[in-house]
Amino acid sequence: MGLNLYARIEEFLDFEEEVRRLHKEFLSILFHKQQNNILDIGCGQGAFLQHLKFNDVQAFGIDLSSEQIKHCKEKGLEASCTALKDVKEKYDCATAIFDVINYIPPKEIPTFFNEANLVLNQGGYFIFDVNSLFGFEDIAQGSLNINLEDKFIAIDAVFEDEKLTTDITLFSLSKNGLFKKEQDFIVQFYHKLAFLKKALNDAHFEIEEIKNFNLHSFDEADKLIFVCKKK
Structure with missing residues (x-):
């Protein structure tokens, strides 16, 4: 799949305002939950890692695109081209922002959620967004x-x-x-809500909240943000 080619054109797509708003929402959740040891899954070029660094939050990013990780390292960010299953460290919180979960085929979601659980300390949070059908x-x-x-x-x-x-x-x-x-x-x-709820429960996550989020200026939410806690 063309993640490296996408990485090379991403800066020209004019998504900066949408990304900024989504990052602001995630930061608000993290500050409310008082999280300070974060793994950003699918970190891309490190925009969210930069926000965390600016706010003195300890964070590490992983991404499957070597091109994206190259951008992170050029910015002086802690990041690696590593699959989630290969992460050995434990974190208090894991985030997956801006469509990361939507890139994962449905049959691989249960495994991914289990892998997310394994990198978290007991009681750790897993916070992610998905696109709605709209x-x-x-x-x-x-x-x-x-x-x-x-x-x-x-x-x-x-x-x-x-x-x-x-x-x-x-x-x-x-x-x-x-x-x-x-x-x-x-x-x-597209992942249906019932499917995600079951997969999270099977991976031993409790869903504390599912937030409707309008990334674009429409009445109907185009994203859902899941705030989950490791049981």
Whole structure:
């Protein structure tokens, strides 16, 4: 799946305001729960890690994209290209922000939740967001073209069979004056509320709260934020 290609175009997608608002909500939850030893799962280029560092919160990030981790290290952040199952340390809280859970196929969710439980100290928190059905059907679908001086980006996202497939095409200007074409895709999955509740319970998490969150300016929530505690 094209996570590294997505990492190279992410800064041009103009999601900064949405990401800032979502991070602010997560920070509010963490401060309310007084969490100070955090594993950020799917940390991306480290934007949330930067917020935590600025607020003197101890945190470490992991991501499956080496390209994203390279950005983290350039910012002086503690992060590693490591799968959750390979994390040996224990944390008081784990976060998974901005669609991380939606990248995981349904059949792998129970294992992922169990792995999240294992990296937490007793009574630790697992806090994550997922896209609602409205978020997939009415927000995420569509096409986007970005025309810059040295690159052209084309994105086409289609939601069907409870799966959002986003095709990415990048044309980059090379030193010889010609454009190099790269293509890949990413897939996100819609997870029903009942399915997530059962998987969390089976992984020995208690759901303390499920918050509706409007990432975009609509009346209906396009995201749900889960605040869960290790039993």
